[in-house]
Amino acid sequence: MSTIVNETSEVQLATHLRHSSHRVPDVIAVPAPNVDPHHSPEFGKGKHQNYSALTPDEVDHFVNHGWLHVPNAIKPEYLSWADDLWTRIGYDEHDKSTWHSEYLHLPRHHEVPAEEFAPEAWAKTVEICGGIDMIHPIRERYYGDAFIVSFGSADKTLETEDAPLQKRSSYHSDCDWYRLFLDSTGNAMTVVHVFSDIPERGGGTWLCEDGLKGVCQYLYDRPEGLDPPIDGAHCKHCNDCHIFSQIKAKKGDVFLLHGLLPHTAAANYRHYARIITNPHVCLAAPHNLNRSDGNYTLLEQVILRAMGRESVPEFKPARERAHWYPRNAGFKRDYAEAELKRLEEAATARGRDPKSVDSLYQKKGTKEWDEYETRNGFREPVGTLLMEQHTFGSYK
Numbered sequence: 001m002s003t004i005v006n007e008t009s010e011v012q013l014a015t016h017l018r019h020s021s022h023r024v025p026d027v028i029a030v031p032a033p034n035v036d037p038h039h040s041p042e043f044g045k046g047k048h049q050n051y052s053a054l055t056p057d058e059v060d061h062f063v064n065h066g067w068l069h070v071p072n073a074i075k076p077e078y079l080s081w082a083d084d085l086w087t088r089i090g091y092d093e094h095d096k097s098t099w100h101s102e103y104l105h106l107p108r109h110h111e112v113p114a115e116e117f118a119p120e121a122w123a124k125t126v127e128i129c130g131g132i133d134m135i136h137p138i139r140e141r142y143y144g145d146a147f148i149v150s151f152g153s154a155d156k157t158l159e160t161e162d163a164p165l166q167k168r169s170s171y172h173s174d175c176d177w178y179r180l181f182l183d184s185t186g187n188a189m190t191v192v193h194v195f196s197d198i199p200e201r202g203g204g205t206w207l208c209e210d211g212l213k214g215v216c217q218y219l220y221d222r223p224e225g226l227d228p229p230i231d232g233a234h235c236k237h238c239n240d241c242h243i244f245s246q247i248k249a250k251k252g253d254v255f256l257l258h259g260l261l262p263h264t265a266a267a268n269y270r271h272y273a274r275i276i277t278n279p280h281v282c283l284a285a286p287h288n289l290n291r292s293d294g295n296y297t298l299l300e301q302v303i304l305r306a307m308g309r310e311s312v313p314e315f316k317p318a319r320e321r322a323h324w325y326p327r328n329a330g331f332k333r334d335y336a337e338a339e340l341k342r343l344e345e346a347a348t349a350r351g352r353d354p355k356s357v358d359s360l361y362q363k364k365g366t367k368e369w370d371e372y373e374t375r376n377g378f379r380e381p382v383g384t385l386l387m388e389q390h391t392f393g394s395y396k
């Protein structure tokens, strides 16, 4: 799962693998002989506070790599949300000639509280964030079925070599609805919920571990902050990075990523439906990078480690904080009524009442709908909106 760049880190990774309680897929290497990814003397030593959900290995892994794999964490009843995928999109699961797009981002029709969706992963999330009180009580507190589907293509199955990671043009962090500062927590964590197995070469997200340092430096140098559309401006340096991990997983797995960890979609060479969702964790307050007691959250420790600092007392945002309607929600929500219509038609074809379809989009005007809109930022002022599905992008 991780990339080895030198002998020292190889030993450390092997140690991690031996002692880790969780399943770690194959190692993928990118040659970079002169890079020392573990520049901090704190490498290997996440500050162990009173964690009960996280093991010491998991604490160390998150602090050192910026992400954590939680296998088999999603309750089965929510994995079945994906059963409706083909009806929603109008493709035939068994006829690939009907798969007209290579890449789709869909809206949500269902959502449940995060702790209900994947209890073990949520317990670890809470500890990574520094406690439940650190987490925003409303925003992004529910997880749902806004699937991101990568289908690949017949042409890609003919490609025998993986495209170079440094050539990907789309490294980014998820930050399309707020002014991004070094200490921002609008997206404190990017979460990947896995709804299909993701095998080798199967389009699992690439994570750029040594890109964190450059992201932090870019934001440190710009106290005025970045407004959407940021379009990965803070991640261009990832094309010069060397430590990459790719998500390979089983259906039901969860990956917890630091919100500033650069990542990008990967080519799906297998021409199957790779299905994930990609919600976030929003905190109630910005990170504190100058704690007098040194009692930093794991999220803060990741930033400090990436910067090689013990604290960053001098950083102050130079503009007020701001947030907007999520920019990418524009095109996703635009599909919702068409998806609902297909679901209702399918219900009718089965002899059921079309109103029996369970979808948030059947609840407009209700209290439940209003709460859904508020939780997901759809009551915020509109800044810029993206109204067309972005493509998979160039990858080689």
Ligand SMILES: [Fe+2]
Binding pocket: 172, 173, 174, 263
């Ligand atoms: Fe992303």
